[in-house]
Amino acid sequence: MKTMSISPEIKGWCPGALRPMMSGDGLVVRIRPRGGRLTTVQAKGVADLSARFGNGLIDLSSRANIQLRGVSDAAHGPLIDGLRDLGLIDPSTEAESRRNIVVTPFWSEGDGTADLARSLAEALTGPGAPQTPGKFGYAVDVGIAPILRDTSADIRIERTEAGGLVVRADGADRGAEVTMDSAAPTALRLAEWFLATGGAPEGRGRMAAHLARGALLPDAFMPVRAAVNPGPAPAPGPRTEGFLVGFEFGQMRAETLSILAEIGPVRSTPWRMILIEGAHSVPAIPDLITTLHDPRLRVIACTGAPACPQALAPTRPLARTLSAMLPPGRKLHVSGCAKGCAHPGPAALTLVGRPGGTFDLIRNGAAADPPALTGLAPEALAQTLSTE
Template sequence: MSGSRAEGPVVQGWCPGALRPMMSGDGLVVRVRPRSSRLTATQARGVAALSRAHGNGLIDLSARANVQLRGVTETGRLPLVEGLRDLGLIDASIAQETRRNIVVQPFHRPDDPTLTISAELAQLLALPDAPDLPGKFGFAVDTGSTRVLESTACDIRIERDGQGIVVRPDGSGLAKHVTETTAAAEALSLARWFIATGGIREGRGRMAAHLARVGLPQGFTHPTTAQGFVARPGLYDAGAMVAFTFGQMTAETLAAIAGLGDLRITPWRMIVIEGATRLPDLPGLITDPDDPLLHVVACTGAPGCVQALGPTRDLALALAPHVQGLLHVSGCAKGCAHPGAADLTLTATPQGYALIQGATAHDTPIAHHSAAALIARPDLLTE
């Protein structure tokens, strides 16, 4: 193990951005938030070039449909930001960047309101009187023909419901009917209610936890039904969706897929290549929907993350062929790569890897094992 500290990991309470990067074990992490979760081919090639010039050439996809450049040096940070600004990928201020935490469903079509609503929501969040929301507070615009973002973490959801559109606070099955022209404003109104009723003061500033304490605001009476969606690589009406091992690629891989078209960044750590009618045969991609690597999630781990108490990805790779359901290997109890519950979780601790069943990285384990023992005996995962 790579440490012996007894205290828990430090919870920053905010996510890195481009204007406010976060230091990690391999340098600064600079997170780019593509507008409407989309990069043009030109922007994607530019991001790849900047990653090579000012970082270590590794690029992560986040669960919020963002792109993270790793290994950025202190001297390279400002030239990197200027390069991103030239590509139209920088907000006017840290506050605007932090508030523009919007995940957009990647299968939108020209005849649905997804891009219009997400653009209006971004404009409202950039206004001087926009609500000052917690750093991890987010929105989802899921107004395509079918909802696909129900398992994506966020706080306020703008969703398709039958032939109409609703705004729904995360943590509730009850929503409020809105229109295409009022959806963004209603979402902001719900965010203001969250602040006015103490959502920031109580807990870590998340909607679901706040609803459990204070209940719903008035007007949220329309019951919704979960539709469910399982993300897999393959061909879709919007294009070809490809995955990456642990959601990480090289700058060369990003440049290569940008050569095939504009890109839609998904919260499943996959990318949709717009308009593509076949799956590309390029190194570094997962295109098989049955690939066992799609069933494992792992953060950077040690030594890439200064908070990790052990390495993660070699262990996850070794165990991938032996697991059923979802396996999450986390370098610490924060569980950044997968904050929700997984079928099996291995959390690095000073005592080894804590084995947790059907819960999150910080929940109570049933056993502790060394990495060597788990690799030698994968059956320990299900004993």
């Protein structure tokens, strides 16, 4: 009989396209769209490849990546060939792993975002790029206002209050003011400093934790007045740049992506939504979440059992049921185990699967935090939550 581990497995690396991760429903093949954008041809192509070589389900990740699920070992090679034809494959697994960049989706032509993202990607995939840990990443957040501060990244390129550019270490309010040309080299030098000062013992580590342990940034990093963050993650609906749409649990069907690709290029976001460039409206497809008031946005749930081999309980059917009883503004995170993949941060309510298929309840915390209630049967959760 198969035994289950209670402690989630920590891999320390992120799956990619060339190095996919095995899940309960097959390989998960993660695409990192360059500049966070798929052209209409690429988006249509990804949808076709998902339907042909995967199970037709496409996940949006919290680092703005796009994941094709349900790929068999035999289908992986032909899928990679198809993605390479679309210009979506890096030359090596090392290059793919290092090109870990989240780009603000709210950019406009000529504001420098696309150029910065391109030059950073070239620098990170070139010879001699720092060998940072797999989870180490960069944010290009140079729209009018920074919008990625809550998105995982170790080195951030942002606007200063005066509209210039600054390279900032995550976890510090100090930064180095840069130009369009010096931004990428400065970001790489900061990554080299991180490695040289022991930020990644045994190949793992993150910038904020390194600084919290007392590492002092180079002298060139001075206090900067950064542009003011406009607030929480944006709501679905029309925007200046296009139409932002969400999906239940951040997962869409290949047919849906194919339809959206007919409208325009798509930009990935770290909020598990996509922005359809230049669109003022979207077709009435039940999959699409187009308003902040949709109860499906009140729940977050990972893949859970049976698709995730580490899951101790199914998650999404439960989250779907419970979403209807959550008041607006209240967030529920249902996690198949304490790893909390779908939402590393705190939520008002978090349910974590336990051996035997019961759940623990954590109030105002993350999946690995101590629970307030333990051993709750799934059938009793609606009653329990009604009193929370």
